[in-house]
Each structure stands twice: as structure tokens, then as C-alpha cells.
Amino acid sequence: MHTETVTRNLDKMDDLDFSAWNGADWTGLFSQLHTNDVLVEVHGYPPTHGIGEHIEHMKKIVHVAGEVPQIKTHPIKFGEGDWTCAVGEFEVGSRMVTVAKWVDGAIAEEYIWM
Secondary structure (H helix, E strand, O other): OOOHHHHHHHHHHHHHHHHHHOOOOHHHHHHHOEEEEEEEEEOOOOOEEOHHHHHHHHHHHHHHHOOOOOEEEEEEEEEEOOEEEEEEEEOOOOEEEEEEEEEOOEEEEEEEEO
């Protein structure tokens, strides 16, 4: 059973992936859903510190891909306390797992496996 906080944060994860990521809204909703000092670890890459570094790293990943890979669904998502986990399925069939720690409605720590 999800608490109100977990449900709210999972809804924000939907907004993050389906609106901010898919729309490459880096300085709008994407920034709003992360703390200014967010720590992000994407498996296989050095960690980033701060929303600016995180955005630049995501732009590099998108540049290598040639376009923003579109996330179509979160078939698995759950959480406990301030933590959430969501599996994102891309249109091309690959998956991404994001584990996030939320503080005051924004991601303060994020761990991503692509």
C-alpha cells in the first residue's frame, strides 16, 4: 500500500519521464523536479553534483542517441518513505530503472541504470 507521499512522488516520476524527459524540458519541469544540489549516478558514468551538471550529462546522452529516447510507460513502480523506484520502458523496447530519494517534492538523489 502506498502512502500519500509515495503516491505523490510516483506521480511526479511520471511527470518527469513522460513530460520533462520526453519533451527535453531541461530548464523547466525537469529542473523543478530535482533539488539544486541533486546527486545523480548513472550506471557506467561518473556521478554528477547539482542540477546543472545533471542536465548537461543528460543532454550528452541524448546527443549520442541522436534524439530523446521516448519513455512510453512505467510498468513497475513502487516506493517506501522518501524513496521510489520506477522501471521506464522506451519505445524501442529497452528499459531504464530509476531509484530516487525525494526531499520536499523534488529528487535529491537519483540512481539510474540504462
